[in-house]
Amino acid sequence: MKNMNSMRSRFAQPAPVVAVPVANMGQPTSCENSQLELLSRLTEASVIIRSEAERIKAIGVSDRSVRLLRILGEAIEEQRLGFQADTK
Amino acid sequence: MKVLLIQLARLGDVFQTWPTFRALQRAGAEVHVLVRPRFQAATQGCEAIAKVHEFRTDKILGPVLTDGKEGLVSSMASLDELLASLTAEKFDRIVNLSFSPMSSWIAFDLEMRAFAEGRAVTSVGYSRHADGSLAIPDDASAYFFAQVGSRASAFPGEALNRISLPRLFATIAQGAVPAMELEATDWSGPQEPGVVREELLPVSTQNGFFAVHVGASEAEKTLDSARWAEIAARVMQASGSSVLLLGSQDETEKGREIARLMSESYGISESKIVNAVGRTKVGDVFPLLKHAALLIAGDSALVHMASLVGTRVLNLSSRTVSHWETGPLSKGSRVVVYGGAGPQMDTVIREATAMLTGGSEFSADREVQGPLEEIASKTNDAYSDFLWSFVSGLYMGTEFAVPQDGKLLTALQQWIETAEIEAVQLEALKRVEESSTITSILERVDEVTALICEAEPRLAPLYRWLTTERSRVGPQAKEAVIDRYLAINAQLSIVLKNLYSQGAINDRHELEL
Numbered sequence: 376m377k378n379m380n381s382m383r384s385r386f387a388q389p390a391p392v393v394a395v396p397v398a399n400m401g402q403p404t405s406c407e408n409s410q411l412e413l414l415s416r417l418t419e420a421s422v423i424i425r426s427e428a429e430r431i432k433a434i435g436v437s438d439r440s441v442r443l444l445r446i447l448g449e450a451i452e453e454q455r456l457g458f459q460a461d462t463k
Numbered sequence: 464m465k466v467l468l469i470q471l472a473r474l475g476d477v478f479q480t481w482p483t484f485r486a487l488q489r490a491g492a493e494v495h496v497l498v499r500p501r502f503q504a505a506t507q508g509c510e511a512i513a514k515v516h517e518f519r520t521d522k523i524l525g526p527v528l529t530d531g532k533e534g535l536v537s538s539m540a541s542l543d544e545l546l547a548s549l550t551a552e553k554f555d556r557i558v559n560l561s562f563s564p565m566s567s568w569i570a571f572d573l574e575m576r577a578f579a580e581g582r583a584v585t586s587v588g589y590s591r592h593a594d595g596s597l598a599i600p601d602d603a604s605a606y607f608f609a610q611v612g613s614r615a616s617a618f619p620g621e622a623l624n625r626i627s628l629p630r631l632f633a634t635i636a637q638g639a640v641p642a643m644e645l646e647a648t649d650w651s652g653p654q655e656p657g658v659v660r661e662e663l664l665p666v667s668t669q670n671g672f673f674a675v676h677v678g679a680s681e682a683e684k685t686l687d688s689a690r691w692a693e694i695a696a697r698v699m700q701a702s703g704s705s706v707l708l709l710g711s712q713d714e715t716e717k718g719r720e721i722a723r724l725m726s727e728s729y730g731i732s733e734s735k736i737v738n739a740v741g742r743t744k745v746g747d748v749f750p751l752l753k754h755a756a757l758l759i760a761g762d763s764a765l766v767h768m769a770s771l772v773g774t775r776v777l778n779l780s781s782r783t784v785s786h787w788e789t790g791p792l793s794k795g796s797r798v799v800v801y802g803g804a805g806p807q808m809d810t811v812i813r814e815a816t817a818m819l820t821g822g823s824e825f826s827a828d829r830e831v832q833g834p835l836e837e838i839a840s841k842t843n844d845a846y847s848d849f850l851w852s853f854v855s856g857l858y859m860g861t862e863f864a865v866p867q868d869g870k871l872l873t874a875l876q877q878w879i880e881t882a883e884i885e886a887v888q889l890e891a892l893k894r895v896e897e898s899s900t901i902t903s904i905l906e907r908v909d910e911v912t913a914l915i916c917e918a919e920p921r922l923a924p925l926y927r928w929l930t931t932e933r934s935r936v937g938p939q940a941k942e943a944v945i946d947r948y949l950a951i952n953a954q955l956s957i958v959l960k961n962l963y964s965q966g967a968i969n970d971r972h973e974l975e976l
Binding site for chain 2: 413416417419420423424427439440442443444445446447449450451452453454
């Protein structure tokens with residue numbers, strides 16, 4: 376049973392907060408600055424979405440708003456992991 | 464019949480979906496596709512697509528990223544607008560080919576909206592159960608989940624799947640539209656072939672010209688400037704062919720560096736090098752590739768464009784990717800696999816030269832027979848062959864490879880015993896309301912199973928099949944969940960016992976000999 380639970384929960388849980396490593400530990404370049412800025416905004420948005428999802432989670436996924444929040448949450452997570460700049 | 468394909472991956476994945484678009488259209492479907500705007504260009508020219516819908520990340524995520532909580536309402540409204548517009552299309556089928564959590568929620572939302580309107584929509588590919596957990600409705604997607612891509616390669620050994628992504632995409636879509644069948648002619652370029660930009664054509668030679676794609680979506684999927692310069696220059700010298708360098712705008716600097724190195728280090732006149740890196744649009748590339756005698760590339764979108772127009776490819780494939788899944792499909796293409804030290808340059812140059820001049824040399828790792836080739840069961844890697852026969856036997860009913868050593872037999876025996884314990888405990892669980900003892904034993908069974916498979920990596924495909932099948936059990940009554948688990952356990956036991964008995968027979972034969 377454990378396997379089923381762990382597999383299902385891995386996909387069912389909201390995205391975890393993941394730290395993105397910054398290779399250059401010196402002064403960030405302008406490119407790195409803009410990436411850090413984007414990362415910061417992505418993190419902030421992720422927290423907002425999770426907090427909103429938490430507030431209404433009792434309703435369940437039959438509610439449209441909950442599904443929209445899950446899509447937004449995963450979209451943010453894709454951006455954070457892929458670090459793509461198409462949000463600009 | 465209206466079909467929506469969700470393809471939210473990159474350029475190369477969209478090109479690899481072209482054969483599926485065509486097969487669906489031939490089966491009578493009106494084909495729509497949902498893509499990201501950045502990769503929308505890869506749908507241009509595919510006559511089988513009736514309508515392209517865009518997942519506008521900027522419009523959807525922009526407000527919440529810019530205005531925080533105040534922007535969330537606008538972000539939700541933009542997303543809602545997109546999903547409502549898709550729902551208004553009244554699709555009969557949804558085919559999700561993206562394999563990502565986000566796409567699974569999109570597919571699920573579209574199913575729920577259709578349901579709310581009193582319409583049933585058949586969906587294949589990842590979606591969600593009513594409790595929000597991942598749903599994998601079709602067997603082909605379950606195969607993908609278990610044996611393809613990063614999840615499969617996270618276990619010891621390489622990715623084992625040998626079915627190309629275009630064929631997998633089509634197999635998944637076939638779950639929604641059974642009448643569709645792939646044909647070799649589904650691999651063809653745009654119906655309107657486009658005009659060749661004469662200024663980008665290299666000088667004419669007896670052996671034509673070859674193209675080199677200097678980039679890829681990730682650095683590890685391609686080579687550095689020095690290696691590409693050496694390959695391009697030495698192949699030019701050995702074959703007498705001219706060269707066309709291709710790449711995106713982001714790779715412009717790399718293209719210049721390669722051209723400079725070819726000139727400075729190998730004495731190639733710059734007038735003989737056409738450096739088109741950063742100077743082409745997607746529509747320019749198809750006609751150029753069609754004219755090329757050969758494309759040399761790593762794991763990149765251009766490989767799939769070449770496969771569509773039938774141009775042969777010499778694919779330099781890093782071990783971090785799988786050439787079986789994303790390699791070239793045009794007949795006569797070859798694959799050279801390399802590890803951390805990079806490819807053997809002499810091999811690459813010899814192979815490319817033979818392909819350009821018609822020479823008989825062959826020392827590549829694989830030659831491609833065509834997009835619908837029979838999947839190779841024998842390669843020069845016996846370990847990989849064993850695992851593929853295992854996967855192929857499990858999913859496609861081909862003959863299993865027979866285990867040939869005591870270590871594997873011991874692991875099989877241990878797993879058979881563990882599976883028997885599980886079956887007994889599951890039966891017992893049916894008779895009681897709840898039992899912490901049984902639950903604890905079942906958890907221990909799972910731990911031991913994982914340990915057996917960790918100690919014997921050749922069993923990894925079967926372990927992944929097992930965990931995937933369990934994850935497909937959706938939320939339902941306890942009795943139904945247990946029954947499904949028992950059915951999975953029974954299937955597992957048949958496979959294990961079959962393997963064990965075949966191996967034991969072999970063992971005895973070896974002793975008799």
